[in-house]
Amino acid sequence: MSDELVKILEGNTFVVSDARGDIEASMTDPTGLFSFDTRFLSKWVLTVNGERLTALSTDDLQYFETRFFLVPGTGTVYVDAKLSVIRQRAVGNGFQEQLTILNHDDAPVDLVVRVDADCDFADLFEVKDALEKKGSYAKRVDNGQLLLEYQRDTFSRATAISSSQPCAFDENGLTFEITVGPHATWKTDLDVAIELLAAGGDGDSRALAWQVKRPHKNMAKNLQRWLDDAPRLACDWDTLPTTYRRSLVDLAALRFSPLSAGGRSLPAAGLPWFMTMFGRDSIFTSLQALPFTQELAATTLRELGMRQGTRVDDFRDEDPGRILHEMRFGEMTAFDERPHSPYFGTADATPLYVVLLDEYERWTGDTKLVRELEYEARAALNWIDEYADLQGNGYVAYQRRNTVTGLENQCWKDSWDSISYRDGTLPGFPRATCELQGYAYDAKVRGARLARLVWHDPAFADRLEKEAADLKRRFNRDYWVEDGEYFAVALADNGRQVDSLTSNNGHLLWSGIVDKSKAKAVARHLVGDRLFSGWGVRTLAAGESRYNPIGYHNGTIWPFDNSFIAWGLRRYGFKKEAALIATGILEASRFFDGRLPEAFGGYPRSMTKYPVQYPTSCSPQAWSTGAPLLFLRTMLGLEPVGEHLVVDPALPTTIGHLELLDIPGRWGHLDAFGRGLIDTSRVTHQRPRR
Amino acid sequence: MNDIDGAKGTEMTDLAEKFLEELGRRGHEPLLTKLSGTVRFDLVDGSHTDSWLVTIDKGDVTVSHEPAAADCTIRGDKELFDALAAGRRNAVSSVLRGALTVSGDVELLFGIQRIFPDPPRESAPSGGARSVR
Numbered sequence: 037m038s039d040e041l042v043k044i045l046e047g048n049t050f051v052v053s054d055a056r057g058d059i060e061a062s063m064t065d066p067t068g069l070f071s072f073d074t075r076f077l078s079k080w081v082l083t084v085n086g087e088r089l090t091a092l093s094t095d096d097l098q099y100f101e102t103r104f105f106l107v108p109g110t111g112t113v114y115v116d117a118k119l120s121v122i123r124q125r126a127v128g129n130g131f132q133e134q135l136t137i138l139n140h141d142d143a144p145v146d147l148v149v150r151v152d153a154d155c156d157f158a159d160l161f162e163v164k165d166a167l168e169k170k171g172s173y174a175k176r177v178d179n180g181q182l183l184l185e186y187q188r189d190t191f192s193r194a195t196a197i198s199s200s201q202p203c204a205f206d207e208n209g210l211t212f213e214i215t216v217g218p219h220a221t222w223k224t225d226l227d228v229a230i231e232l233l234a235a236g237g238d239g240d241s242r243a244l245a246w247q248v249k250r251p252h253k254n255m256a257k258n259l260q261r262w263l264d265d266a267p268r269l270a271c272d273w274d275t276l277p278t279t280y281r282r283s284l285v286d287l288a289a290l291r292f293s294p295l296s297a298g299g300r301s302l303p304a305a306g307l308p309w310f311m312t313m314f315g316r317d318s319i320f321t322s323l324q325a326l327p328f329t330q331e332l333a334a335t336t337l338r339e340l341g342m343r344q345g346t347r348v349d350d351f352r353d354e355d356p357g358r359i360l361h362e363m364r365f366g367e368m369t370a371f372d373e374r375p376h377s378p379y380f381g382t383a384d385a386t387p388l389y390v391v392l393l394d395e396y397e398r399w400t401g402d403t404k405l406v407r408e409l410e411y412e413a414r415a416a417l418n419w420i421d422e423y424a425d426l427q428g429n430g431y432v433a434y435q436r437r438n439t440v441t442g443l444e445n446q447c448w449k450d451s452w453d454s455i456s457y458r459d460g461t462l463p464g465f466p467r468a469t470c471e472l473q474g475y476a477y478d479a480k481v482r483g484a485r486l487a488r489l490v491w492h493d494p495a496f497a498d499r500l501e502k503e504a505a506d507l508k509r510r511f512n513r514d515y516w517v518e519d520g521e522y523f524a525v526a527l528a529d530n531g532r533q534v535d536s537l538t539s540n541n542g543h544l545l546w547s548g549i550v551d552k553s554k555a556k557a558v559a560r561h562l563v564g565d566r567l568f569s570g571w572g573v574r575t576l577a578a579g580e581s582r583y584n585p586i587g588y589h590n591g592t593i594w595p596f597d598n599s600f601i602a603w604g605l606r607r608y609g610f611k612k613e614a615a616l617i618a619t620g621i622l623e624a625s626r627f628f629d630g631r632l633p634e635a636f637g638g639y640p641r642s643m644t645k646y647p648v649q650y651p652t653s654c655s656p657q658a659w660s661t662g663a664p665l666l667f668l669r670t671m672l673g674l675e676p677v678g679e680h681l682v683v684d685p686a687l688p689t690t691i692g693h694l695e696l697l698d699i700p701g702r703w704g705h706l707d708a709f710g711r712g713l714i715d716t717s718r719v720t721h722q723r724p725r726r
Numbered sequence: 727m728n729d730i731d732g733a734k735g736t737e738m739t740d741l742a743e744k745f746l747e748e749l750g751r752r753g754h755e756p757l758l759t760k761l762s763g764t765v766r767f768d769l770v771d772g773s774h775t776d777s778w779l780v781t782i783d784k785g786d787v788t789v790s791h792e793p794a795a796a797d798c799t800i801r802g803d804k805e806l807f808d809a810l811a812a813g814r815r816n817a818v819s820s821v822l823r824g825a826l827t828v829s830g831d832v833e834l835l836f837g838i839q840r841i842f843p844d845p846p847r848e849s850a851p852s853g854g855a856r857s858v859r
Contacts, residue, residue, distance in 0.1 A: 190824035296833045342836050347844040370822035377819040
């Protein structure tokens with residue numbers, strides 16, 4: 037049997053099965069039907085006359101729908117090819133499966149069709165960490181359905197299985213004893229429904245129960261409308277339209293509608309394991325997508341604002357004004373065995389929240405939302421000074437207070453060894469990574485603009501601008517590594533510069549915190565041999581002690597990271613360097629059928645010829661999906677200025693002619709055109725002096 | 727396990743009632759500025775249910791002790807409401823656990839849960855205490 041797993045999803049509900057459509061999960065095996073971070077079906081096995089089936093093919097119809105073509109028997113030679121079995125499955129509230137059996141013979145056939153079903157109701161965290169369940173199970177046949185139930189104190193979850201055709205239920209599944217006539221077809225619709233938070237309020241569209249079970253109708257039409265609404269792209273280079281379309285479809289699949297959002301969507305972090313609200317990922321992806329769709333940003337701002345921290349809660353690493361890191365709905369979260377209700381342990385989401393609010397207004401002119409979120413934006417700005425200065429030196433730093441289940445590294449490079457000195461040693465906590473200072477600077481500058489323009493508080497604006505200028509001055513002094521001519525990745529708890537060369541320098545350009553006099557040296561590094569592989573910018577420079585071309589945050593190339601680096605280069609006028617990076621990553625996308633992975637290897641392009649994918653369970657990932665969109669913005673030089681959209685293309689010759697039509701914004705819809713004039717092979721990227 | 731569960735067993739009575747009465751005296755609560763509507767808290771104590779109605783008008787709060795119909799009703803054991811009022815339990819995880827049931831407008835739930843207080847900090851955290859400036 038093929039090891040290929042088939043995944044379909046809608047919102048935070050998804051099904052992972054084998055190529056036959058069967059599910060046989062163990063406690064540690066990530067297959068099954070999942071919703072709200074809980075497994076609602078761990079066994080779903082189809083047999084015909086006691087025999088398993090063999091997959092002929094699988095059709096991925098849409099991200100929420102798939103079709104399995106099967107024949108009975110598991111041998112290498114088909115035992116009985118006179119029958120075909122088709123399972124067509126769509127995710128909704130649980131999933132629906134249409135089971136079709138075709139008899140190709142001239143004679144009728146008697147069949148026993150059996151579906152074995154079971155559920156362990158595992159929390160995603162339990163699947164990840166292989167933990168034991170604490171509640172009790174029940175199975176019962178009731179009112180024409182098989183009910184699988186789980187109860188722990190007041191916590192209850194259930195799965196209800198039913199069929200449109202009559203069948204015999206028992207506690208382990210359902211059986212059809214049927215006769216299919218010559219050249220006839222038999223069909224049944226199986227429904228696997230999930231039950232949670234079922235209290236009251238049925239029929240009330242604002243109710244929790246309805247939000248959980250809201251109908252998933254017209255998903256195909258919804259997807260088509262989403263694609264129709266996006267700007268149209270045409271160009272001479274066939275890679276780009278393919279990648280663009282892939283990004284739009286994947287972004288549609290990644291839309292997630294939180295409880296309370298009334299059906300509005302924000303980008304979840306990744307499919308399928310990260311289909312939930314993440315502060316950092318939802319904000320970065322909304323920023324990348326702004327020139328193409330603005331509703332994702334609006335929902336992100338509203339929903340993150342509604343869940344902004346209000347308490348000092350050590351277990352959740354919550355502070356007043358802090359923007360959440362991750363929200364989960366499973367059993368361990370429900371019993372406070374995990375802090376994700378929500379968990380706040382990230383240091384970048386809070387300043388980035390203000391950055392997104394300002395960038396959103398610049399594109400849309402939606403001052404109403406900016407007024408509506410004034411309290412939240414002020415609380416976020418206040419968090420930077422009041423709660424994030426853990427080193428007592430005026431810089432944003434992080435250190436978890438939940439030392440058991442909290443996150444150690446609260447920046448985007450969140451693996452344990454991602455922040456290191458040149459010699460490989462790791463700094464202590466609290467850590468003040470450099471990009472956090474850039475985000476804080478940008479938040480203050482943008483917050484000042486909103487204060488002056490929308491909140492009519494010039495005194496607050498003046499104060500923020502003064503603080504921003506002061507932060508910039510100190511930063512360029514304290515983080516600048518003199519002998520390398522770049523910014524240190526962090527200041528350690530002891531005040532020392534953590535002196536390795538990293539991609540974080542690109543985020544600093546994006547934020548605007550870099551002194552003009554230092555920008556050229558930084559740009560040279562970003563396209564130099566130590567950081568630039570030919571495909572993109574490595575997370576950690578070759579030559580550093582922990583550099584490893586397949587080190588998660590220590591040498592791999594992240595498309596998302598590169599999209600912000602290119603934006604940063606463009607901001608400081610390095611058009612050719614931005615085009616070089618955009619071209620490299622977009623060329624790499626061709627090797628992944630347009631779907632950029634989370635990360636790929638940092639090997640020199642001249643060595644591998646193709647980008648080596650870093651193994652990961654999460655694909656597509658939202659901010660990788662958003663990267664091509666941001667590259668398009670950067671290469672076309674799209675910039676909202678007042679009521680206008682400025683277009684200032686700097687395109688590589690690879691692209692040739694490029695047009696992006698119907699770009700939405702405060703101007704209505706506008707078109708952008710450009711012609712590739714930059715020969716990226718001639719952009720210098722020699723090694724800077726050390 | 728976490729700090730919150732460790733705080734059980736302390737003698738605390740009528741904390742929920744005191745919290746609701748105090749909320750009524752606040753007049754305006756900035757955290758609720760975006761909310762308008764009525765929320766009823768049903769405090770269940772054995773066979774007895776004690777209902778409190780919180781009326782919010784763009785952050786202006788009035789509280790009455792009555793079982794009136796509301797846009798959002800939040801129901802649970804009185805003991806749990808006492809724990810919420812003391813910051814020893816979290817409202818969102820309590821909803822996920824089924825210990826609190828919610829009917830009506832769920833946005834009011836997410837809105838009003840912001841007003842519950844900090845959990846008690848019984849011991850200094852092992853690290854990351856915020857700097858004093």
